[in-house]
Each structure stands twice: as structure tokens, then as C-alpha cells.
Amino acid sequence: MAKGEITINEEYCKGCELCVEFCPKGCIEMSTEKYNSRGLLMPVFAKPEECTGCTTCGFMCPDAAIVVYRFDKDKTPVSED
Amino acid sequence: MNSETAGKSLAYEKPKLINDNKFHFCPGCNYGIIIRLIASVLEEMKLTDKTIGLVSAGCYVQTPWYMDVDFVAALHGRAPAVATGIRRVHPDAFMFCMQGDGDLGAIGMGHFMNAMMRGERWTTIFLNNACYGQTRGQMAPTTLLGMRTTTTQDGRDAEKTGYPLHVAELAATMKGVVYAARCCVNTPANYAKAKKMLKTAFQKQLDGPGMSILELLSACPSNWGLPPKEALAFLTENMIAEYPLGEYKNVEPKIDV
Numbered sequence: 001m002a003k004g005e006i007t008i009n010e011e012y013c014k015g016c017e018l019c020v021e022f023c024p025k026g027c028i029e030m031s032t033e034k035y036n037s038r039g040l041l042m043p044v045f046a047k048p049e050e051c052t053g054c055t056t057c058g059f060m061c062p063d064a065a066i067v068v069y070r071f072d073k074d075k076t077p078v079s080e081d
Numbered sequence: 082m083n084s085e086t087a088g089k090s091l092a093y094e095k096p097k098l099i100n101d102n103k104f105h106f107c108p109g110c111n112y113g114i115i116i117r118l119i120a121s122v123l124e125e126m127k128l129t130d131k132t133i134g135l136v137s138a139g140c141y142v143q144t145p146w147y148m149d150v151d152f153v154a155a156l157h158g159r160a161p162a163v164a165t166g167i168r169r170v171h172p173d174a175f176m177f178c179m180q181g182d183g184d185l186g187a188i189g190m191g192h193f194m195n196a197m198m199r200g201e202r203w204t205t206i207f208l209n210n211a212c213y214g215q216t217r218g219q220m221a222p223t224t225l226l227g228m229r230t231t232t233t234q235d236g237r238d239a240e241k242t243g244y245p246l247h248v249a250e251l252a253a254t255m256k257g258v259v260y261a262a263r264c265c266v267n268t269p270a271n272y273a274k275a276k277k278m279l280k281t282a283f284q285k286q287l288d289g290p291g292m293s294i295l296e297l298l299s300a301c302p303s304n305w306g307l308p309p310k311e312a313l314a315f316l317t318e319n320m321i322a323e324y325p326l327g328e329y330k331n332v333e334p335k336i337d338v
Contacts, residue, residue, distance in 0.1 A: 004089075004092060005089070011103070012103055012104075014107075014108035014109075015108060016108035016109035016302075016309040017109075017308075017309060017310060018109060018309055018310070018313075021310050021313070022268075022269060040108075053092050055092050055093035056269045058092070058093030058094070059093060059114070059117070059118075059269075059272060060114060060266075060269060060272065061113075061114075062104070062106065062108075062109060062110055062111065062112070062113035062114050063103070063104050063106075063113050064095035064099060064104070064113065064117060066093075067091070067093065067094045068091075068092040068093040068094075069089040069090065069091060069092055070089060070090055070092040071088060071089050072088050072089060072090060073088070
């Protein structure tokens with residue numbers, strides 16, 4: 001059950017793969033065919049159902065390309081901190 | 082709330098102090114993480130309006146381009162000298178100096194040492210990536226022994242070029258320093274620790290006189306010649322072994338001036 005989701009700004013992303021490295025659930029994977037306008041391979045949000053909205057990919061992205069959302073029906077109200 | 086954001090709430094986006102300019106850093110460089118870390122701590126401590134940042138030469142020198150606070154760009158290594166002047170004019174300002182290893186450790190060592198001896202009140206953020214990143218990876222004072230750079234082709238040799246410089250330990254020996262610590266952002270756990278240390282360092286400056294120094298280890302994938310993931314692994318295995326993380330000095334600021 002997905003608790004959150006992310007959006008990747010492809011014009012900011014440089015394809016360094018650190019989000020793939022740090023996602024604890026392995027939700028993000030590197031694409032083999034998706035490029036941005038600078039010709040860099042992009043990560044894709046491959047397993048949205050596993051996402052917990054932990055925001056790790058957001059703050060560990062060196063280029064501020066990832067925005068994280070949490071779904072409101074989430075039972076654990078952790079977004080208040 | 083439009084239809085795209087209905088039923089969900091924002092959990093993370095870049096700090097509001099960071100504007101929409103694209104970072105110019107190489108892919109996988111930790112500086113992008115560190116700049117956003119500084120911005121988020123400034124926002125959380127509500128220091129935005131009275132902050133003056135200083136940068137001198139290094140890859141981080143374009144930070145004013147990305148962060149919407151007042152900045153002064155000093156000459157190479159001269160951030161402490163310019164900061165001293167600003168401090169005399171603005172005794173109530175909140176100031177932080179961003180300095181790199183070529184800047185603070187090599188050309189600006191004299192300025193930095195004298196600023197520490199005087200116990201100047203600002204926070205120095207020392208970005209240590211073990212090479213001169215901006216000029217394509219020559220040997221820096223903090224380069225590890227045996228590490229290959231463009232000016233040490235066979236690895237750094239202690240007989241020819243000496244030993245690595247440990248800034249956090251050096252700063253901890255100075256009486257004018259109230260806080261000296263080293264951290265890095267190679268894992269989410271270390272990111273949380275770095276954020277806590279940065280908050281402590283900023284709070285020390287607000288509490289009273291004395292310099293607070295935070296050394297941040299950073300990976301430099303381009304100049305180390307490694308992909309971003311392997312550069313982080315190199316940082317975890319080799320850099321942290323040479324430069325242990327932790328707090329080296331944490332004392333109360335002297336109230337009598």
C-alpha cells in the first residue's frame with residue numbers, strides 16, 4: 001500500500017543515481033531508455049506501491065530534483081514534525 | 082489546492098531559500114546536499130533576515146546564485162579577513178563562512194588561524210573534498226596519503242608532500258574556538274547528524290563570542306575519477322578512516338569579552 005509518491009524534475013536531474021542508492025524500499029530505478037533534454041539517463045519511480053513517503057530521496061538528491069508527497073489517508077500522522 | 086495535489090500533502094521539497102536556478106555541480110557532488118542543508122537550518126532557526134554569508138574560491142563559490150540570503154564573495158582564502166570587517170560593522174548579524182580545503186587549508190590558512198586566535202564570532206563551514214575541485218583535482222592539503230591526483234600521479238607521498246591536514250582537530254586546540262566538529266552527508270543517518278551539528282554550531286554563534294567550526298567531508302566524483310556511488314563508498318571507507326567523524330570541542334562561549 002503506497003503511503004506517498006515522488007515527482008522527479010527531469011531538467012534538474014543529472015542522473016547520478018544517488019536516489020536509487022538511498023531509497024530504502026528500492027522504489028526508484030534507472031531507466032534504460034528515458035533521457036532528459038541534456039541527454040542524461042533518468043531515474044524512474046518504478047515501484048510506487050512500495051513508497052512510504054520517508055523523504056530520504058528528497059534530501060539526499062544533490063540537485064533538488066525530487067519532491068515528495070504523502071497521502072492524506074495515512075494512518076501515521078508523521079507530517080506534523 | 083488544485084486537482085494534482087488533492088488528497089496528498091507536501092512532505093519534502095527544497096528549502097524556500099533555494100531559488101530555481103539549476104545547480105552547476107558535477108553529477109553526484111555532495112555540495113548540492115550541503116547547500117540545501119545549510120538553507121534548511123537557516124530557515125528552521127529563523128535566521129534568514131539577518132544572515133550574511135561569505136564565500137571565497139572553490140566549487141561552492143556560486144552558492145549566492147542559489148541561496149537567497151545576503152552574500153559577499155571574498156578573494157581566494159580571504160573570507161575570514163572580510164568577515165572580520167563585516168563583524169565590526171554589523172555586530173548583530175548572523176554570519177557564516179563557506180571555505181574549501183584549498184581555500185582554508187592552503188592559501189587562507191594564515192587568515193583562518195588568526196581569526197581563530199582572535200576568537201571571532203561566526204560559523205566556519207569547511208568543505209573537505211580532498212582535492213582542488215574547481216581547478217580539476219590537484220593535490221590539496223587534505224589529500225589522503227597514497228591518493229592519486231593530477232599533481233601527485235603516483236599517489237601522495239609523505240616524503241615529498243607531507244601529511245594530510247586535520248582542521249577540526251586543529252581548531253579544537255584553539256582557545257578562541259567554542260565548537261569544532263566533523264561530519265559528512267554520505268548516508269541519511271549521517272545527514273541527520275550533520276544537521277544536528279550544524280544547528281549546534283549556529284546556536285553557539287548566537288550564544289556568544291568564539292568561532293564555531295564544522296568540517297563537512299564531501300565526495301568529489303569527477304576529480305576522484307569514480308562514479309557517484311563508488312565515490313561515496315571511497316569516502317565511507319578511506320576518508321572517514323583518515324578523518325574520524327564527531328565533535329572535537331563543545332564548550333560554553335565566554336561571556337566576558
